[in-house]
Amino acid sequence: MFYYADEFNVSWLPTLRAMWSPKGQQVMIPTPGKPKTHYGIGAVNYHAEETVVLIRRRKRRREVAELLQALLDRHPTETIYVAWDNFTAHQDDEVEAVVRSAAGRLVLLYLPTYSPWLNPIEMLWRHFRREVTHCELFQTVKVLIEAAYEFFARYNRCPEQTLSIIGAH
Numbered sequence: 494m495f496y497y498a499d500e501f502n503v504s505w506l507p508t509l510r511a512m513w514s515p516k517g518q519q520v521m522i523p524t525p526g527k528p529k530t531h532y533g534i535g536a537v538n539y540h541a542e543e544t545v546v547l548i549r550r551r552k553r554r555r556e557v558a559e560l561l562q563a564l565l566d567r568h569p570t571e572t573i574y575v576a577w578d579n580f581t582a583h584q585d586d587e588v589e590a591v592v593r594s595a596a597g598r599l600v601l602l603y604l605p606t607y608s609p610w611l612n613p614i615e616m617l618w619r620h621f622r623r624e625v626t627h628c629e630l631f632q633t634v635k636v637l638i639e640a641a642y643e644f645f646a647r648y649n650r651c652p653e654q655t656l657s658i659i660g661a662h
Contacts, residue, residue: 494568496545497659498536498560498577500552501618503641504529504626529634533641534560536575537614539661542652544617546645548638554585561591565599576602578612613659620658621645 514520534556535546545563549556557580564573573595577583583601592599609615625644631637648655 494541494564494571495539495574496536496564496576497539497612497614498534498575499612499614499618500580501533501535501621503531503533503548503637531634531638532556533618535614535617535645536560536564537617537655537659539613539659542656544645544649544655546642548641554587557583557585558587558591561588561599565591565595572598572600574600574602576604576612578604578608579606613661616659617648617655 531548531550532552533546533548534552535544537544545560545567547556547560547563549559561575564575583603588601592601604611621641621644625640626637631640648658
């Protein structure tokens with residue numbers, strides 16, 4: 494199994510982008526007083542049409558190790574390759590412990606620093622922001638997280654769309 498992995502922000506503060514409105518009328522996007530951010534960490538299987546995403550309050554080594562363990566649990570007998578950037582939490586004792594416990598079934602590949610164009614999962618994160626968070630204020634952070642999980646669940650049900658987004662077709 495070959496996965497591309499990375500982290501992304503899930504902020505209660507809506508991401509703003511250009512949008513059309515009638516001439517002379519400005520679109521107002523409500524925002525919360527203080528933004529609350531959660532983080533998504535995920536992996537997309539470049540060939541087997543699946544995405545694994547965890548949303549947590551932090552993006553530390555513990556959460557990174559949790560994602561790797563989720564991949565191992567999903568594929569208990571196969572070798573898993575994970576390509577991702579050089580984020581410091583990707584090279585840590587907790588991550589190394591998961592790699593060691595996998596006994597050769599987990600291989601980590603590091604992409605060059607500052608090269609998001611080499612990681613196709615970035616396109617999925619961009620699509621997520623466009624579809625879920627752009628110009629949208631959710632009632633609560635819980636509702637935002639539910640919408641995020643629903644987005645990924647919907648794309649897991651239609652894997653050919655995910656592969657199209659990440660350029661695997």
